[in-house]
Amino acid sequence: DAGVIQSxxxxxxxxxxxVTLRCKPISGHDYLxxxxxxxxxxxxxxxxxxxxxxxxxxxxxxDRFSAKMPNASFSxxxxxxxxxxxxxxxxxxxxxxxxxxxxxLFFGEGSRLTVL
Amino acid sequence: xxxxxxxxxxxxxxxxxxxxxxxxxxxxGNPYLFWYVQYPNRGLQFLLKYITxxxxxxxxxxxxxxxxxxxxxxxxxxPSALVSDSALYFCAVRPFMDSSYKLIxxxxxRLLVRP
Numbered sequence: 180d181a182g183v184i185q186s187x188x189x190x191x192x193x194x195x196x197x198v199t200l201r202c203k204p205i206s207g208h209d210y211l212x213x214x215x216x217x218x219x220x221x222x223x224x225x226x227x228x229x230x231x232x233x234x235x236x237x238x239x240x241x242d243r244f245s246a247k248m249p250n251a252s253f254s255x256x257x258x259x260x261x262x263x264x265x266x267x268x269x270x271x272x273x274x275x276x277x278x279x280x281x282x283x284l285f286f287g288e289g290s291r292l293t294v295l
Numbered sequence: 296x297x298x299x300x301x302x303x304x305x306x307x308x309x310x311x312x313x314x315x316x317x318x319x320x321x322x323x324g325n326p327y328l329f330w331y332v333q334y335p336n337r338g339l340q341f342l343l344k345y346i347t348x349x350x351x352x353x354x355x356x357x358x359x360x361x362x363x364x365x366x367x368x369x370x371x372x373x374p375s376a377l378v379s380d381s382a383l384y385f386c387a388v389r390p391f392m393d394s395s396y397k398l399i400x401x402x403x404x405r406l407l408v409r410p
Contacts, residue, residue, distance in 0.1 A: 183338070210396055222339075222385065222400045235397065270338055274396070283329070284398065286338030 181205070183287035185271050191293045197259040200290045203252055204273030212284065213246055213256050214270040222270075228254065261294045268292070297322045299388050301401035308376045308408055316371040316404045318386030328369040329387040329398065330360055339385060345369060356380070376408045 184203040192198055204211050212227040226236040231248045239246070243262070248254040258265055268291050272284040300319045308314045320326055327346055331339040343354025350362045360371045369386060386401040 221402045224397060227397065229396075272338075276396075283341050283344060284331075284339070286340070288336075288338050 183271055183273050183285055185269075185287035185290050187290055188288060189291045189293075191295065192261055193295050194262055195260045196294075197257065198261045198265075198292060198294075200256040200269050200271075200292070202254045202256070202271030202287060204254070204271070205275075205285055206252065207277070208273035208275045208285070209251075210274045210276065211248060211254050212272045212274075213254070214272065214286075215267045216270060216289070217267045225256070258292075261292075263294045266292055266294050297388070297390060297399055299386050299399050299401040301384075301386055301404045303404050304402075305405045305407060308406070310378050310408050310410050311375050314373050314376045314380070314406065314408070316384050316386075316406060318369045318371065318401060320367050320369065320386070320388045322388055322390040322399075324390055327389040328360070328362060329389075330354065330358070330369075330371050331385045331387060331400075333383040333385065333403075335382075342371070342384075376406075378408050378410055381406055381408045 186201045209230050213225040215223045215225055225238045226246045227234055228248045244258055246256045268289045270286050270289045272286045274284050298321045302317055329344045330342040332342050333339045342358050343352050343360055345352045345362045353359045358373050360369055362369050383403050383405050385403050387398040389398050
């Protein structure tokens with residue numbers, strides 16, 4: 180089975196530009212999570228979805244960040260406008276509650292964002 | 296507040312020696328506990344989990360972890376380290392009664408295994 184697929188793997192952009200990160204979760208998984216990883220703050224949960232519905236977005240830094248999940252196989256994380264402090268690796272992860280969910284997440288390879 | 300602590304930023308061991316990566320937690324009620332590993336420029340990979348039952352949990356790549364309720368710890372161990380085990384290790388917890396399915400991750404411990 181294909182794992183969680185993220186694109187782009189690397190993105191370099193200039194301050195003020197719009198950035199869109201994409202994620203395809205594992206087929207059949209009903210939870211999708213967006214994390215951000217930086218040296219200073221470690222792993223931060225930004226938002227997560229259950230059955231395409233946003234459940235908790237309390238980790239989204241500010242209004243410049245938005246996330247959508249239009250269907251079970253696709254999610255986007257958008258930053259508009261981007262700022263240098265948004266530079267980080269953004270991970271998407273998915274999981275399944277079938278058979279009882281305990282918390283095993285499957286992570287994508289990440290999207291490394293650099294905002295100049 | 297619920298939290299996970301990994302007190303060591305880095306652990307250094309020689310190849311062939313046993314290794315321990317420490318993790319302590321603070322949650323309400325019983326926890327689900329996890330270890331994940333991250334290799335350079337890769338996403339996190341699941342290693343093992345504790346839900347209930349035997350306090351010693353075995354996982355991938357020869358790793359195991361011991362749940363100690365009285366010490367609220369879940370240390371990761373391996374009897375004989377390999378150079379290829381060098382990576383960043385994360386402990387994570389999810390409160391048993393938490394229906395949100397969110398994991399709380401520790402800050403990570405870098406394991407360096409020298410030849």
